[in-house]
Amino acid sequence: MSTTTTFEDEVRAMLARRSADIDPAALDARPRDGVRIALVDERPIRRGPVRWLTAAAVVAVLAAGALVLRDGPAAETATAPVTTTDATAPGRSSSTAVIPGLPAGIGVAHLLPLWDAGAAEADLEPVEVADRYLADRIGVTATALATTVPPTDEDLVTVTWGDGAGWTTPLGSVHLERRDGRWQVIAATAPDTFDLAGARLADGRLQGVVANRGTLRWGAEIGPADLTASVGGLAGLVLGRSSDCPSSPCEPETGIYIAMPDLAAAGGSTLPVELAPIGEPLAPVPHRLQAVAVRPDVGAIGEEDPQATAVAVFTEIVVDPTVPPVEPGSDTPSALPEHLASLPLGIDPTVGPVRTIEAWGAVPEAAAEDLAVEAFGGLDRVTAFTPLAIEGADPDGLWAAQYASVVPLDPAAWPGDHDDGVRGTVIVRRTDTGGWTAVAATSDALDLTGVRYDVADGGLRGEVRAAVPAPLRVTVSTVEGEVLATSDLTTFEGSDPGPSVLDLGDLLEVTDGRPVLLRVTLGDRPGQVGLDGVGVAAFAGVVLPGWSDDGGGVPSTTTG
Amino acid sequence: MVPTELPPADAAWPEALVALYAERRVALVRLAYLLTSDREVAEEVVQDAVLALRPRWDGIADPPAYLRTAVVNRCRSWLRRQRTARAYDPPPAEDPGLGADELWDALATLGDRHRTAIVLRFYEDLPDAAIAEALGCRPATVRTLVRRGLHALRKEIEP
Numbered sequence: 187m188s189t190t191t192t193f194e195d196e197v198r199a200m201l202a203r204r205s206a207d208i209d210p211a212a213l214d215a216r217p218r219d220g221v222r223i224a225l226v227d228e229r230p231i232r233r234g235p236v237r238w239l240t241a242a243a244v245v246a247v248l249a250a251g252a253l254v255l256r257d258g259p260a261a262e263t264a265t266a267p268v269t270t271t272d273a274t275a276p277g278r279s280s281s282t283a284v285i286p287g288l289p290a291g292i293g294v295a296h297l298l299p300l301w302d303a304g305a306a307e308a309d310l311e312p313v314e315v316a317d318r319y320l321a322d323r324i325g326v327t328a329t330a331l332a333t334t335v336p337p338t339d340e341d342l343v344t345v346t347w348g349d350g351a352g353w354t355t356p357l358g359s360v361h362l363e364r365r366d367g368r369w370q371v372i373a374a375t376a377p378d379t380f381d382l383a384g385a386r387l388a389d390g391r392l393q394g395v396v397a398n399r400g401t402l403r404w405g406a407e408i409g410p411a412d413l414t415a416s417v418g419g420l421a422g423l424v425l426g427r428s429s430d431c432p433s434s435p436c437e438p439e440t441g442i443y444i445a446m447p448d449l450a451a452a453g454g455s456t457l458p459v460e461l462a463p464i465g466e467p468l469a470p471v472p473h474r475l476q477a478v479a480v481r482p483d484v485g486a487i488g489e490e491d492p493q494a495t496a497v498a499v500f501t502e503i504v505v506d507p508t509v510p511p512v513e514p515g516s517d518t519p520s521a522l523p524e525h526l527a528s529l530p531l532g533i534d535p536t537v538g539p540v541r542t543i544e545a546w547g548a549v550p551e552a553a554a555e556d557l558a559v560e561a562f563g564g565l566d567r568v569t570a571f572t573p574l575a576i577e578g579a580d581p582d583g584l585w586a587a588q589y590a591s592v593v594p595l596d597p598a599a600w601p602g603d604h605d606d607g608v609r610g611t612v613i614v615r616r617t618d619t620g621g622w623t624a625v626a627a628t629s630d631a632l633d634l635t636g637v638r639y640d641v642a643d644g645g646l647r648g649e650v651r652a653a654v655p656a657p658l659r660v661t662v663s664t665v666e667g668e669v670l671a672t673s674d675l676t677t678f679e680g681s682d683p684g685p686s687v688l689d690l691g692d693l694l695e696v697t698d699g700r701p702v703l704l705r706v707t708l709g710d711r712p713g714q715v716g717l718d719g720v721g722v723a724a725f726a727g728v729v730l731p732g733w734s735d736d737g738g739g740v741p742s743t744t745t746g
Numbered sequence: 747m748v749p750t751e752l753p754p755a756d757a758a759w760p761e762a763l764v765a766l767y768a769e770r771r772v773a774l775v776r777l778a779y780l781l782t783s784d785r786e787v788a789e790e791v792v793q794d795a796v797l798a799l800r801p802r803w804d805g806i807a808d809p810p811a812y813l814r815t816a817v818v819n820r821c822r823s824w825l826r827r828q829r830t831a832r833a834y835d836p837p838p839a840e841d842p843g844l845g846a847d848e849l850w851d852a853l854a855t856l857g858d859r860h861r862t863a864i865v866l867r868f869y870e871d872l873p874d875a876a877i878a879e880a881l882g883c884r885p886a887t888v889r890t891l892v893r894r895g896l897h898a899l900r901k902e903i904e905p
Binding site for chain 1: 759763764767768771772775776777779780785788789793796797800847849850853864865868869896899900
């Protein structure tokens, strides 16, 4: 009887043979104790949605956003000083310029070199350095489409690039600064794709939000149809530690993998990922945060696989957190966008200090849902929150309005016809530090346009109307929930076909300079809904500016 | 035979982890060696993986699988770093060729994904799903990696 030895058998035999090179007697009998410097600090691949992101080395990075953060000491644990680059060192930028697409508070002065062509190549022009960076670091054959020099700083250059196939659509930008006499890459951004404005470094942890805005534009060699099924948005985040960083090259694959939304489940082109707060405080070594959109069946950056060059968008910076953050301010809107201001609130929610209504979220939808669910009594009373539309994305991306349907757990217990849910809008705005906060809410069934709020005396006047015949009540409270004043509850007879109207009379409350929450509820049927006997069938709320006797800090306007 | 008699227990180490190390260390070091071709690195990788496991020990559902994946990941990271280092400090242009164990030398020419897939398949005898889990890819991709890896090995040793 003959035995056929296959090549696979040969491989198997070779592995078995070579494994015997390891002599068990030569190995330590116990794990070694003491502090060790790990070769790589990398968490094993986990199950579930995290799983396939973690293999940044086994998937092609089709679009990427990355930060490399030189971490500060963790507030809870770190006591040793952190070794960081001296921000005042010769050759270090002193520019206060801000590069679009980077996290809030991070300007050029924070950026350590991403790529340095080297002293021997000091004569390279910015476009040449950018080209080498994209080719060597990212694996992209790019075409420089434009070079921009800001009028205020001739040592800064932005090279906008498209793919090497000759497309003229910009895919991203490489930002360079002349330091020590030569051009160095300090950032690569794709602001149309990756929204990193919500990310920040605080207390030794990465916090905030990053998102893919879903405007990926693929090159001809990839093909849009090829990607439709497999890439829909931000695929995940990789938080890594690399002793190589910030000197080039950084290994993008090493890292502690922290989040991996399920791409298939995401289904869309916008997939925000909340960072706050990520894991354990970071060790005082350089860190990298990488957001990648990947296709799971092709090679990784830097591998020999030709598809590895399928990097369409890439964002990367190295941040020195010892540099004080750029003061926010420009992202604070002065007015609600017009189409949001037309909502039947009656009161401009931007009049006073913008405060939360006990709700915040990583994304507009989350903030809106938090608020809506809370308003209707919590999760035990709401069976479904259905986002219907995100509206009002202003050019700055600071405002959004979530139109949604909330289905009560027991529709029959609520006044009016709510079988298909109560519909309304929650207005949210982005905070300076990332995330979203709800600032106002309306219900289709309520009309607050008749309400006036007089900052001169803190009085609420006018009337509230409800399309649904049901009892109405207006409550004024602090944003923390302390009730300051409550209107009478309108009376309602079930046979009354007309709408409910609540005359506020002269609901006056001295707020001692604190902002207050105006809440209007429709439906108040003790004993019918919920544990505390209050059934809220519709809801509207807005934070009003504070008022004080001396008028300090209060806008001198009356709205209504 | 793997020694099972352990030195006195260290209070800082969970006994179960020490036992797991004792039971699995030879297999893990051998696995790491097949992935890196470097004895010292293989042992360091396993030690690092065990050390990293210690603070998380209570939260690990399947410690043996976790430890193996940790070792594989660390080996792959080490390989990537080696590749990066070679890119900036390339070896002499003259190709030394394959040694006496040409298949072993050929294994070292594979990329980390292909090499890992080959080792996990033909040494660990893991199914596609387990390899996919370790590599973070789909089972179908594992089959492709194995096929391409074998093809590359065969091509490498062909006269």
